[in-house]
Amino acid sequence: MTDLATRPEHAPADHPKVARGKTGILLANLGTPDHYSYWPMRRYLNEFLSDRRVIDYAPWKWQPLLQLIILTKRPFTSGEAYKSIWNHDKGESPLMTITKDQTAKFADLMAARHGDQVMVDFCMRYGNPSTESKVREMVKAGCERILFFPLYPQYAGATSATANDQFFRALMKETWQPASRTIEPYYDDPRYIDALANSVEEAYGQLEKRPDILVVSYHGMPLRYLMQGDPYHCQCAKVTRLLKERLGWKDTDLVTTFQSKFGPEDWLQPYTVEEVARLASEDGKKNIAVIAPAFSADCIETLEEINEEIKESFEEAGGEHFTYIPCLNDRDDHIQVLADIATENLQGWL
Structure with a gap:
């Protein structure tokens, strides 16, 4: 990504450079542990199962059970499950591999349509890369607008809504907050x-x-x-x-x-x-x-x-x-659908 940071016109010499002019599209998936061993699994499960959109029991009741019982055992069983499907060649989960492939194909399509006006990336609701880190990168790269695209065809509080929550929390930390839009469910498209x-x-x-x-x-x-x-x-x-x-x-x-x-x-x-x-x-x-x-x-x-x-x-x-x-993954017709939906939601921005 070209550095678009420049000093604003008529600004004094000590004014910080500001990057402007881009539109970001941030694809969002559920998330994945960094590894299937105990501590990465525990960190991932703790973040996931502490989300009140996922488990809405009162924290005083749920957290002791989660921290003292569930998270002492479940990282082992979940780790074994992840190990059985792990992409050992790339050192990552299949979800991470597929999401990277989806993003690459999606970015190529959007670049063909809109050139360098659009910056495409992906984030995970739980684990890495975090939503906050990717919003920060987009703002730093000059994105004045961000289209946030949770990759869930159907809406649910525990999927689309919590992904949007995290996106909005990330925006709250930005000094210069970009304009933002989110994608509505596309289950009946x-x-x-x-x-x-x-x-x-x-x-x-x-x-x-x-x-x-x-x-x-x-x-x-x-x-x-x-x-x-x-x-x-x-x-x-x-x-x-x-x-x-x-x-x-x-x-x-x-x-x-x-x-x-x-x-x-x-x-x-x-x-x-x-x-x-x-x-x-x-x-x-x-x-x-x-x-x-x-x-x-x-x-x-x-x-x-x-x-x-x-x-x-x-x-x-x-x-x-x-x-x-298999899921639609990075099938060409699936990526075409996602790109069409994104283009429609960029109306008035490009």
Whole structure:
């Protein structure tokens, strides 16, 4: 990035140089530990599980349990899960690798459209690179405007909202605060549905036998959040319906489920891990495929939970053929969708 810092016109000789004139686009993903060993895992989990958007129990009740019990054990089990999917060649998690690839392709598209007017980067809500550090870099590089783009198609308080919270907290620390915009959920954008459908059609086209059913698995959340007004469940249901219509399938060709339940209270149901077992044992669905539209990039919840734990549950119940359809990741049609949405949200800025 070229240094745009100059002394303002008519300013005295001792006036600090100021960089101006850029528009930043900051892609945001959930986050990843720096390593799967105990202390990096503990730092990451502590930041994640201390977020009141994720776990909203009163701190006086939750923090002793988290610090004294959960964080003494969970870093070991989570670390083993991360180790099983770790990109050892690059020394990072798959989510980090994929997010870098997405950002590079996205930046190339935006540069082709807008030249050097736009600065593109990514941040993580938890872990590194932090949202605060990337906002600081953009401001220092001369970004007078920042479009913040959480990579979550559906809105949820524990994903989109907490990412936005962190972005706004970062802006609070800037002396000269840039103008800012955030992206609204794009779960029902026809271009996003097309990309999802394309990934399903391509995956099915490579199989010798068509799966009996497609399990559309979304990350879960406490049922209580839905009752409090979080729109996530409704948006997930609409994605499944739109995907079904775009594929031209029947209602019985796919089913919506929710994964990653945590804690004792009721979460959105049916639970993926239980539903795949029921499909195999009760409905005789011995050949299934699973897709995870709530994730823009493959991560621990897809590569380890779906492709290992949930697959094992299905096979133990008598299932025979399990196909996981990867997230959209850095597919060209996915990056095109993200670039189109960003361009539309830059109206009036470029």
